[in-house]
Amino acid sequence: MNAVSRDAKKRPEAWRLPLQIWSEFRPVLSQEMLALLTGVFLAMSANTAFLREVHATGALHGAGGALAGACLFVLVVALNTLLALLLFSRWSVKPVLAVLLPVSAAAAYYMDHYGVYFDTGMVRNVLQTDLRESSELVSPGLALRVVVAGLLPAVLGWKVVLVRRSAGRAVLIRAGAIMLAVAVAAAAALLAFQSLSALMRNHHEIRHLITPGNYLVSLGRVLADDGAARNVPRKELGIGAHVAAARAGQRPRLLVLVVGETARAHNWGLNGYPRQTTPQLSRLDLVNFPDVASCGTSTEVSLPCMFSAYGREDYAKDKVHNSESLLHVLDRAGIAVAWLDNQGGCKGVCTGLPFQSYEHADDQDFCNAEGCLDGILLKGLSGRIASLQGDAVIVLHQLGNHGPAYSRRYPGAFGKFLPACESSALGDCSRGRVVNAYDNALLYTDDLLARTIRLLGEQPGRDTALFYLSDHGESLGEGGLYLHGMPYAIAPDEQKKVPMLMWFSSGYAGSLALDVSCMKRKAAVAGASHDNYFHTVLGLMQVSAPEYRPGLDLLDGCRAGRGG
Incomplete structure (x- = not known):
């Protein structure tokens, strides 16, 4: 064996060299x-x-x-x-x-x-x-x-x-x-x-x-x-709460509360957005509120806050989470309450009350391995309503426009604004594509709300109403920001301004002696916020409770005998 071959034998093969060094x-x-x-x-x-x-x-x-x-x-x-x-x-x-x-x-x-x-x-x-x-x-x-x-x-x-x-x-x-x-x-x-x-x-x-x-x-x-919160008993609300005496011949009332997810006011068609993202709702007789501020910029804050008796200025997480919610007040007043969920739960708002989750339901019409479309919330709703006795409140908690996968929030038939971003990595898409996907998801919410209103209008022997309010907004690339959850003090309006609307059947408005035209005028000129939600829902159900503040009830001033 010569010297060259001996030296070659001592040297490791080239592919082994990095492994040897490592x-x-x-x-x-x-x-x-x-x-x-x-x-x-x-x-x-x-x-x-x-x-x-x-x-x-x-x-x-x-x-x-x-x-x-x-x-x-x-x-x-x-x-x-x-x-x-x-x-x-x-x-x-x-x-x-x-x-x-x-x-x-x-x-x-x-x-x-x-x-x-x-x-x-x-x-x-x-x-x-x-x-x-x-x-x-x-x-x-x-x-x-x-x-x-x-x-x-x-x-x-x-x-x-x-x-x-x-x-x-x-x-x-x-x-x-x-x-x-x-x-x-x-x-x-x-x-x-x-x-x-x-x-x-x-x-x-x-x-x-x-x-x-x-x-x-x-x-x-x-x-x-x-x-620390786990060791503190929940504060009871609505002690002595009761529904005002019904008028002679008054029918049972049903109020459907639709809790939107990540819908921002800026892209809401009813608010004057150049694109018509609410074509079906625009043809209905509604009360739309164009200037509404959320309590927080995330579901974790906004959802418990809007159902609490405490406003944003008086908000403290421990206080809110260690207290019963609006739904417990309604339940204590004798009103049937149910929460139907297509999101991540009710964040403690419905603890101890009837709850049904569709988040991982097995339904070939609305669901796949990634979850369910919001249409699942209406499946079987007519039967549920038919089984109700007396006054009732049903909450529909949407998946809505939850990001970043906006394109997964609506069926293909609602892909009107194209091309739409189909990636959850929003940085991979142009801002225009991101907005297209987001607006398509709003079109699906428009359809959900319109179908819910039509369903409520067809209920025999019951006065019905719908109250829609989103939990927070969303950034879609403005200033380089996406999604939501920024600290409230520095969060842009895109994350804090949310859509809100009400619909009343004629019987429901009559049972409250409510002047709907007055409501429309008031909504057009007066700002509102999540702070109004607790008190307005109590007003809608005519519940008298110690926590009720008429000044925060958006119906105040538009009922017969109360001005307006």
Whole structure:
């Protein structure tokens, strides 16, 4: 055997070389150095949305802008390093990296692409998201971001050989590293105090973009709040509630409450939107409210709030969730109540009351493996109504325009506005395609409401009415924002302004001595909000209860004998 062949035999085959390099890659690092590298990496890879928003505020402009920007970056690095130092130990460091880095990469993706802020409300929404909703939020872009900025760095972390120290020396070095991180953070904050203090004072919501502290702090608050709430008994409402005495010959009343999902007022045809997204409703005799504000920008906040006795200004999650709802008041007054759901439940609003979910129903007309269309809510509704005794309220909770997969919210026959975005990764579509899909879903809601009204109008021996109100709106790319759930103080009107309408049969309006023309005039000029919902529904059912406030009842002033 010659020398050349011997040398060739010693060299690994070309395809084995990367594997050999990877197997021999075993960097030796202390936990403190690994914490610093983690802090730098997170500041660079997971905080682009934060840095971009800071720049957009103008805080980095002017002569001291460069210094403020550098100090802000050092501050984020120091804070992330401090977090890692507090979480790392000989046994936890690698499992922490395996979770922290991929989750931070996913959070950064949603902040970058949808304008998401990870405050307590958004974290609570994430925890409430079911498998179907989660699958719609997964995209190739998300997978790539998680692999490149999450899984690969986590794998590198597993390859690190940690420096071993005695217990006493390890404690001293860790304490010194923590104090150094705190000192660096404090020094960076002091050097740019004027710019940073003004930034946080005028744009305090921006802190919910600092990753991973945003979702970790919010998660801790959510778990603490929910744990404390479980130990508090629910406050009873409507003690002594009763229905006003019926007039002679008055027929039983049925009120259908349709709770919309993610419908925004801007795209509502009845509100003057250039596209006619409500063609069937426009031909009916309705009371439309063009200026209505939601209580929140997510279902988790808005749904319990609108059914509560507390308005937005008096809103507190613990207070609302630890209190009975409008439906319990109606039930206590002797009115039959039922909740029919094609969404993620009633968020505690209907606890202890009749509830039926169609979210995963087995129905070949309306359902597939991904869920059910809202038309399922009307299937069998006539039979349910026929079995009712006395006054009743039925709630229909829509899937509506729940994003980002708007194209899955309507059957093909309602694909009027084309081409429509058929992807749940909204960034893959032009804004026009996204709006087309969203508007098509509104057309389907228009059909659902019109069919419900026709069904109610055909009920013999019963006076009927319908009250539709969406829980919150949606951003469709305005200002680079998509979906919903932004902190209310900085959320755009697209997420806060919602459609609302009422329909009355002649018998129902007569039973209330209601002047519908007066209602139309009032709706056209007066603003409304979710705060009105609780009291207006009580007024519609003529329920007297301690919590009822006539001034918030939208019918007030339009009943015979009360002006208008």
